[in-house]
Amino acid sequence: MSARGELRGWADVALIPVLNLVVALLVSGIVVLIIGESPMEAMWIMLKGAVGSIKGWSYLLYYSTNFIFTGLAVAVAFHAGLFNIGGEGQAYIAGLGATMTGLGLEFLPWPIVIPLAVLMSALFGAFWGWVPGYLQAKRGSHIVITTIMFNFIASSLMVYFINYWLRPVGKMAVESRAVGNFDFSTFDLTGAYIPSLRELSLAIFGYRLPSSPLNPTFLFALAVAWAVWYLLWRTKLGYEIRAVGANTDAAVYAGIRPQKIIMVTMAISGGLAGLLAVNEVLGAQHRLVLEYVQGAGFVGIAVALMGRSHPVGIVLAAMLFGLLYQGGTELSFAKPEINRDMIVVIQGLVILFMGALEQTFRPWLEALFFRAED
Amino acid sequence: MIKKLLGAAALTALMAVSAFAADDKPAIVFDIGGKFDKSFNESMFNGSEKFKTETGVAYGEFEIANEAQREQAIRNFADQGYSPIIAAGFAQAAALEKVAKEYPDLKFAIVDMVVDLPNVQSIVFKEHEGSYLVGIMAAMASKSGKVGFVGGMDIPLIRKFGCGYVQGVKAAKADATVFQNMTGDTGAAWNDPVKGGEITKSQMSQGADVIYAAAGATGLGVLQAAADGGALSIGVDANQNYLHPGKVLTSMLKRVDVAVYNVMKSGKDGSFKGGVQALGLAEDGVGYAMDDNNKPLVTPEMQAAVEKAKADIISGAVKVHDYTEDNKCPVE
Numbered sequence: 224m225s226a227r228g229e230l231r232g233w234a235d236v237a238l239i240p241v242l243n244l245v246v247a248l249l250v251s252g253i254v255v256l257i258i259g260e261s262p263m264e265a266m267w268i269m270l271k272g273a274v275g276s277i278k279g280w281s282y283l284l285y286y287s288t289n290f291i292f293t294g295l296a297v298a299v300a301f302h303a304g305l306f307n308i309g310g311e312g313q314a315y316i317a318g319l320g321a322t323m324t325g326l327g328l329e330f331l332p333w334p335i336v337i338p339l340a341v342l343m344s345a346l347f348g349a350f351w352g353w354v355p356g357y358l359q360a361k362r363g364s365h366i367v368i369t370t371i372m373f374n375f376i377a378s379s380l381m382v383y384f385i386n387y388w389l390r391p392v393g394k395m396a397v398e399s400r401a402v403g404n405f406d407f408s409t410f411d412l413t414g415a416y417i418p419s420l421r422e423l424s425l426a427i428f429g430y431r432l433p434s435s436p437l438n439p440t441f442l443f444a445l446a447v448a449w450a451v452w453y454l455l456w457r458t459k460l461g462y463e464i465r466a467v468g469a470n471t472d473a474a475v476y477a478g479i480r481p482q483k484i485i486m487v488t489m490a491i492s493g494g495l496a497g498l499l500a501v502n503e504v505l506g507a508q509h510r511l512v513l514e515y516v517q518g519a520g521f522v523g524i525a526v527a528l529m530g531r532s533h534p535v536g537i538v539l540a541a542m543l544f545g546l547l548y549q550g551g552t553e554l555s556f557a558k559p560e561i562n563r564d565m566i567v568v569i570q571g572l573v574i575l576f577m578g579a580l581e582q583t584f585r586p587w588l589e590a591l592f593f594r595a596e597d
Numbered sequence: 598m599i600k601k602l603l604g605a606a607a608l609t610a611l612m613a614v615s616a617f618a619a620d621d622k623p624a625i626v627f628d629i630g631g632k633f634d635k636s637f638n639e640s641m642f643n644g645s646e647k648f649k650t651e652t653g654v655a656y657g658e659f660e661i662a663n664e665a666q667r668e669q670a671i672r673n674f675a676d677q678g679y680s681p682i683i684a685a686g687f688a689q690a691a692a693l694e695k696v697a698k699e700y701p702d703l704k705f706a707i708v709d710m711v712v713d714l715p716n717v718q719s720i721v722f723k724e725h726e727g728s729y730l731v732g733i734m735a736a737m738a739s740k741s742g743k744v745g746f747v748g749g750m751d752i753p754l755i756r757k758f759g760c761g762y763v764q765g766v767k768a769a770k771a772d773a774t775v776f777q778n779m780t781g782d783t784g785a786a787w788n789d790p791v792k793g794g795e796i797t798k799s800q801m802s803q804g805a806d807v808i809y810a811a812a813g814a815t816g817l818g819v820l821q822a823a824a825d826g827g828a829l830s831i832g833v834d835a836n837q838n839y840l841h842p843g844k845v846l847t848s849m850l851k852r853v854d855v856a857v858y859n860v861m862k863s864g865k866d867g868s869f870k871g872g873v874q875a876l877g878l879a880e881d882g883v884g885y886a887m888d889d890n891n892k893p894l895v896t897p898e899m900q901a902a903v904e905k906a907k908a909d910i911i912s913g914a915v916k917v918h919d920y921t922e923d924n925k926c927p928v929e
Contacts, residue, residue, distance in 0.1 A: 382783050392924055514783070
């Protein structure tokens, strides 16, 4: 029996997100209807495109890998009562760490370079999260303002680095050269190149999977999700993070130093966002591309909200957004009338109902439940 | 329906599908700017539309929304047997190269970049030649002896425009001054008419009275500011003389629409060839625009000088330096 004013656990964890998703899809359906297409058909194409084939699944999981990292980043900060909206910039800066390691230490064998590049991604992201954390803890600058400003600083800084340091002479595209290479016929892996599952399966089993950027980073993301769970609920630091988030004054009384926790949490949060670079830079693009994060940092906020800041929920929510991304791509292939801007509208509606309007149905549901119980 | 079945077959037997590609339909993958960018992508879109209305053959199209979609889009068209598949812009090169290698029987084309594969036609333009011609015209039209250049994003391709332009200016008037500015370092620099206008005003305040814009939609702001401030401007890519009649000296034409149309046409009639197509003055890939809007501005002497330079470049008597060859410009 739940206390008055609170929903039962299952309703909170499952019913509200599902309800929000249904409403978001209904509104999207209306939008699709307005431009003269069948909503049912559109929905079917999206579903089939994302989960109806191995190729669809591969892309879905590839996109989810990004969202798991950024979702975890936002969630860890949430637990300390911090709203980190700088995942975009933290992941972007992390790309620099990954690329510099990959390009600078290309001569080392891959079992050394890849872990180093992963570490550097996390460290660069952590640094970019730590600075706003420091400003919040020591100077009282609000974390929301500083993290979003740091996105812009990251953006300008990266333009400079890619343009003037990393771009090969004479190349038009604003991107670095490749961080490594993989020849699957000889299994010759150089640099910080994480081969895709397709390349690995060709090299090891000689089996040709459909092409996609899905790479082993997805498994790494699942491991990181578990590690975040362990950190938050099984370690002293995790307890301190949650204590600061729940009640800072009480935490001080318990002997916790909130300033230190804020900085540590923001560094962890930035580091998690930075791991996105492992999937994108090392695993998918194999080079540092201008503005490569493409909004995944912001999607992480919706993912964390929808996943109730719990790693299991985040993995599931990330997969839902992976489905929307991949399904959306297939939809604009199948129906040129539903162009990419329409897809953004549909994704935006889901984010709106999942994130911004998350609590809309809570009072109604609560009323409904208590009437039933009384 | 048949296309869908083909698509399904392609998933299971990736490589086998090209055998079905007898009823070739062309496809085009637009870059992140989108097909209605009033510039590069839209010009290609117009070329594709022209092909469609003339031949009645529908073409596949896709607008990229993120990096991962580049390869996905090209591959999707390849899976479905589209041919030739055209990738718009240099940013698609890596993705196109990957896919083109796996589908040796399909035909591909890329604009503004070279991909060295037998089944890929790389279309590049000699923008420096066209810019040289408008540079001559600018120097002769200028009363102050000072002219301007406003580039979009600071990339070698745009420096190539600027370098050709300066060479033309100096060829006509050796002591002329050229102000060169880039709008920015990111893709946003292609679409910032306000900043383009500000740069133009700044150049005009230094005395420039003819300003050449090679900056996509940013150029619209350049043309506007020049027209408002009493200076002449030079458009780019498409014929932009009509935008401010009597105030746009000429436009440096870069015929991407013709290039796309030709690729689609050659794919249809079987005359498609791989390799590099460098379209310059001789091939009518670049040029300068003359119409009723700029007729009063261009004197017979100017036209004669430009025509002479054009003939000299085509014959090889004058060689315009290409900035991208060594990332250097002989004149500033």
